[in-house]
Amino acid sequence: MQGFDEALAAAWRLIVTGDTALVEIAALSLKVSLTAVFCAALIGLPLGAALALARFPGRGAVIVVINALMGLPPVVAGLLVYLLLSRAGPLGPYGLLFTPTAMVIAQTLLVTPIIAALTRQVVADLWTEYSEQLTSLGAGRLRAVPTLLWDARFSLVTAILAGLGRAMAEVGAILVVGGNIDGVTRTMTTAIALETSKGDLPLALGLGIVLLVIVLVINAAAHLFGATARRAAG
Amino acid sequence: MHARATILPLTLDRLTYARGGETLIDGISATIGPSSRTVVLGPNGAGKSLLLRLCHGLIAPTNGAVRWAGADAFGRQDVARRQAMVFQRPVLLRRSALANITYALSLQGRLGRSERPARARDALASVGLAHVAERPARVLSGGEQQRLAIARAAALKPDVLFLDEPTASLDPGACRAIEDAIRAIDAAGTKIIMTTHDLGQARRLADEVLFLCRGRLMEHTPAGEFFERPRTPQAAAFLRGDIVG
Numbered sequence: 001m002q003g004f005d006e007a008l009a010a011a012w013r014l015i016v017t018g019d020t021a022l023v024e025i026a027a028l029s030l031k032v033s034l035t036a037v038f039c040a041a042l043i044g045l046p047l048g049a050a051l052a053l054a055r056f057p058g059r060g061a062v063i064v065v066i067n068a069l070m071g072l073p074p075v076v077a078g079l080l081v082y083l084l085l086s087r088a089g090p091l092g093p094y095g096l097l098f099t100p101t102a103m104v105i106a107q108t109l110l111v112t113p114i115i116a117a118l119t120r121q122v123v124a125d126l127w128t129e130y131s132e133q134l135t136s137l138g139a140g141r142l143r144a145v146p147t148l149l150w151d152a153r154f155s156l157v158t159a160i161l162a163g164l165g166r167a168m169a170e171v172g173a174i175l176v177v178g179g180n181i182d183g184v185t186r187t188m189t190t191a192i193a194l195e196t197s198k199g200d201l202p203l204a205l206g207l208g209i210v211l212l213v214i215v216l217v218i219n220a221a222a223h224l225f226g227a228t229a230r231r232a233a234g
Numbered sequence: 235m236h237a238r239a240t241i242l243p244l245t246l247d248r249l250t251y252a253r254g255g256e257t258l259i260d261g262i263s264a265t266i267g268p269s270s271r272t273v274v275l276g277p278n279g280a281g282k283s284l285l286l287r288l289c290h291g292l293i294a295p296t297n298g299a300v301r302w303a304g305a306d307a308f309g310r311q312d313v314a315r316r317q318a319m320v321f322q323r324p325v326l327l328r329r330s331a332l333a334n335i336t337y338a339l340s341l342q343g344r345l346g347r348s349e350r351p352a353r354a355r356d357a358l359a360s361v362g363l364a365h366v367a368e369r370p371a372r373v374l375s376g377g378e379q380q381r382l383a384i385a386r387a388a389a390l391k392p393d394v395l396f397l398d399e400p401t402a403s404l405d406p407g408a409c410r411a412i413e414d415a416i417r418a419i420d421a422a423g424t425k426i427i428m429t430t431h432d433l434g435q436a437r438r439l440a441d442e443v444l445f446l447c448r449g450r451l452m453e454h455t456p457a458g459e460f461f462e463r464p465r466t467p468q469a470a471a472f473l474r475g476d477i478v479g
Contacts, residue, residue: 132292133325138315138341147337151328233328233370 010202011209022203026210029187032100032174033167036107037115040167041160044112048119048159049149052127053141063120069113074106078176081106085177098179103187106173111163118159122152154230161222168215241302241316241393242268242425244289250297251281251288251449258284260449261298270441271416271426273457275433277478280446282429283322286396289427290319315342318392322399324383326371331363334371335386342390357389358382361415377408381415388419395419397428401435413439433473437461445469447478 014022051063083089085097085105096102126148134144149156171189178185180194188211195204244266251259259281266272274282287293289300291308299306302313327334335354339345345353358364361381366374371382380400387395397416401409409432416439420426430436436443440457447468453460464470472478 130325132287133321135292136290136317136319136321137338138311143341147327153328233372 007201007205011206014202014206015210019206022206022210024183025186025188025191025207026214028100028185029168029189029211030214032103032187033107033164036104036167037111037160037164039104039108040111040115040163043108044115044159044163045119045149045156046145047112048116048121049123049145051116051120052123052148053144063117066113066120067117070117072110072113074110074170074172075176077109078106078173081109081173081177097177098181098185100178100185102177103174103185106177107167107170110170110173111167114163114166115159118162119149119152119156122155122159123148126152154226154233157222157226161219164218165215168211241313242266243303244394244427245301245304246289246298247301248298249285249288249295249300251284251293252296258449259288259295262446262449262451263298264444264451264454266425266427266444268425271420271439272428272442272444273436273440274427274429274444274446275436275472276446277472278431279448281449282446283398284449285444285446286319286398286427286429290317290396292319315344316393317396318387318390318394319396320380320383320387320398320400322402324380326374326379326382328370328372330368331358331371331374331382332367334382335389338386338390344390353389357385360388360418361385362411375408377404377411380404380408380412384412384415384419388415388422388424391422392424394425394427397426399429399431401430401432409435445472447472 051059051066081102082097084091085094085102086092087097096105123145127144130144130148130151134147139147169189171193174185174187175190175193178187178190180186180190186194188207192204192207192211195201195207246262246264246266249259249262250257262285274285276282284293288295291300291310291314294308300308305313327337329337332351332354335357336350339350339353340347355364355367358367361384363378363381363385366378371379374382384397384400400416401412404412413435416426416428426439428439430439437457440460443453443455443457443460444451445453445455445460445464445466445468447466452466453464453469455465460469461473464473468478
């Protein structure tokens with residue numbers, strides 16, 4: 001067991017020398033999480049907006065379920081996707097288990113409820129402000145969905161960032177369906193878990209620092225972009 | 235005389251609207267013809283805005299009917315598309331001034347995509363906003379936003395334009411620009427039906443007056459007659475500036 005100073009120094013060396021293993025792991029993490037958030041946004045944004053505007057029996061129950069799914073434990077999501085993709089499962093023949101694709105599917109399952117639930121809230125609030133005007137202009141509820149999503153775009157960036165935060169941070173789902181295979185499905189969070197338990201603190205700490213910095217940079221960029229765009233667009 | 239609209243006259247047949255056990259619009263019957271500017275007057279809470287929303291089809295009457303050219307029109311798209319409304323606090327979309335108008339034109343569906351920008355620019359120019367066409371609508375001043383909302387409605391070339399307190403909380407210069415725009419839209423052949431709390435504005439713009447009090451239609455008279463010889467004590471008190479309710 002090394003001292004903290006020692007581990008930190010070693011971690012720093014790994015970062016500044018651009019250690020291959022570290023870079024590969026960080027790149028895969030980003031690729032998996034960004035792809036998952038992209039897929040989740042494609043599903044969650046229209047789903048959330050539709051739930052905000054649609055009126056159908058059982059709508060309240062659907063909203064409760066989606067809100068509850070925001071708290072879906074990652075390992076449970078991982079288990080569900082594992083069962084789907086395992087050899088005996090319905091999607092078994094595609095051989096996706098223990099691939100990055102499986103990890104994207106699991107994270108999409110985790111992130112979609114977050115984006116859908118936050119979108120529903122944002123769009124519902126905007127609809128109370130817009131409904132008479134849009135109705136007067138002749139937009140039905142269906143036609144109003146893209147209009148409201150576009151006008152809520154600054155608030156929705158926050159919803160997407162919340163989803164990205166969950167995807168980048170979680171370890172349970174991708175560990176179960178990805179298997180933490182070196183060079184194939186090893187991501188920052190799964191590697192940190194493994195290296196810590198193995199006692200290789202420098203790599204774990206180095207990955208931890210990179211993970212924090214990436215999340216910080218993404219959020220800062222989104223914040224700056226949002227503030228500038230909001231100022232320009234009113 | 236202008237070449238006037240075709241979905242008119244607007245007929246209100248014992249129009250009633252109640253909410254929470256309270257009757258807010260109480261059996262209003264009237265026929266509003268095509269050839270004049272109609273101003274709805276009345277004290278606060280008389281039901282002026284509500285009457286406009288009922289006429290425009292945004293809410294369904296509890297009883298009675300709104301008829302356009304003799305037919306019950308609630309929920310009919312073809313009739314709705316020949317009307318437009320400017321709200322007291324208009325909602326402008328988070329896009330450029332020009333795009334706000336082309337969006338409305340695309341919903342209306344009367345013009346092809348290539349014809350919309352030219353129509354939108356004409357509408358902006360007619361309210362003196364040609365120079366802000368590319369600017370985001372939400373950064374315009376209050377008066378400019380209200381003129382943009384009027385231009386957006388006018389670009390649709392509706393048969394009828396409803397305006398709900400179009401100059402509330404605007405300074406006198408902005409009010410004059412909006413009154414000029416309303417006169418120009420009238421001259422171009424659109425029937426104007428509006429509410430206002432500004433009696434000076436009502437005198438300047440009204441050809442006929444509907445005077446409401448507590449959801450009832452008290453008077454429906456030519457403007458000159460209304461301002462000179464109101465028939466009801468409520469209208470006389472309202473014109474004197476007394477509190478009526």
